[in-house]
Amino acid sequence: MSEPAILVENVSFDYPRGPRALDGIALRIDVGERVAVVGQNGSGKSTLVRQFNGLLRPTVGTVSINGRPIGRRHVAELAREVGLAFQNPDRQIFAGSVRAEVAFGPRNLGLSQSERDAAVERAIVTVGLDGDEGTNPYDLGFSRRKCLALASILAMETPIVILDEPTTGQDARGIDRVKRIVSDLSAAGRTVIAVSHDMRFVAESFERVIVMRAGRIVLDGTPAEAFADAAWPTLASTYLEPPLAARVGARLGLGTTPTEASLVGALVERAADGR
Ligand SMILES: Nc1ncnc2c1ncn2[C@@H]1O[C@H](COP(=O)(O)OP(=O)(O)OP(=O)(O)O)[C@@H](O)[C@H]1O
Numbered sequence: 001m002s003e004p005a006i007l008v009e010n011v012s013f014d015y016p017r018g019p020r021a022l023d024g025i026a027l028r029i030d031v032g033e034r035v036a037v038v039g040q041n042g043s044g045k046s047t048l049v050r051q052f053n054g055l056l057r058p059t060v061g062t063v064s065i066n067g068r069p070i071g072r073r074h075v076a077e078l079a080r081e082v083g084l085a086f087q088n089p090d091r092q093i094f095a096g097s098v099r100a101e102v103a104f105g106p107r108n109l110g111l112s113q114s115e116r117d118a119a120v121e122r123a124i125v126t127v128g129l130d131g132d133e134g135t136n137p138y139d140l141g142f143s144r145r146k147c148l149a150l151a152s153i154l155a156m157e158t159p160i161v162i163l164d165e166p167t168t169g170q171d172a173r174g175i176d177r178v179k180r181i182v183s184d185l186s187a188a189g190r191t192v193i194a195v196s197h198d199m200r201f202v203a204e205s206f207e208r209v210i211v212m213r214a215g216r217i218v219l220d221g222t223p224a225e226a227f228a229d230a231a232w233p234t235l236a237s238t239y240l241e242p243p244l245a246a247r248v249g250a251r252l253g254l255g256t257t258p259t260e261a262s263l264v265g266a267l268v269e270r271a272a273d274g275r
């Protein structure tokens with residue numbers, strides 16, 4: 001069997017002078033999986049994903065990427081394997097133009113100038129910032145700065161891509177764009193992990209949902225499992241509500257319908273049965 005993309009063994013993490021943010025996490029994410037991490041504010045989602053690219057190092061336990069423990073490996077080296085688009089784009093963005101921002105990461109990847117330019121342009125087009133290559137990032141609105149932070153990560157073309165709250169501040173078109181990016185990355189065999197509060201996005205774009213509460217994983221399953229009514233008390237314990245489609249399906253006695261498409265499918269089936 002091939003090495004997991006990410007292996008987390010018995011990881012706890014304490015912020016200096018802060019709380020215990022992760023408490024005994026064990027997790028295996030296989031290559032090519034699409035995984036969403038959900039949970040109440042402060043449950044440790046961002047802290048968890050920051051362990052995956054070495055931004056934070058476990059207080060206890062081990063994180064391995066593609067079979068190799070992170071140990072003391074440098075963030076710059078890990079950046080070839082793992083890209084992390086920050087929850088707050090303003091903590092990531094530092095360059096004076098959109099193009100310079102996106103071009104920064106690929107500079108150190110040993111690509112030729114033309115390969116690099118192509119990767120940068122591809123990433124800019126993918127997030128819909130073409131035409132704004134020369135714009136100062138701080139002249140962009142929040143949602144477009146989120147897109148820029150995402151483009152910088154996409155341009156690195158890493159096998160593992162982590163998106164921390166990618167749909168925050170996005171309108172319906174922006175959310176559709178993020179969904180397409182997730183599905184394209186996945187179709188290309190890359191491992192995609194997203195932290196999100198948007199349960200509809202989670203149900204529609206991911207095959208696995210990890211639910212966190214107070215630094216621990218309290219549920220790990222498919223969207224159908226995570227949003228089934230048996231799981232609702234667990235979700236409520238971390239202040240989450242299942243997506244609307246799941247709630248409607250349950251009210252109508254249709255079983256678990258985490259997505260609009262599954263809800264409509266169940267309704268059509270019921271109508272055909274004449275029930
Ligand atoms: N830099 C920091 N220093 C000290 N404590 C921190 C720091 N960052 C986060 N924490 C604390 O660690 C815990 C986990 O925070 P984290 O940001 O990982 O949560 P989260 O699940 O991503 O929350 P949100 O949904 O609000 O983004 C919280 O109690 C938070 O206050």
Ligand SMILES: [Mg+2]
Pocket residue numbers: 045046047087195
């Ligand atoms: Mg967070």
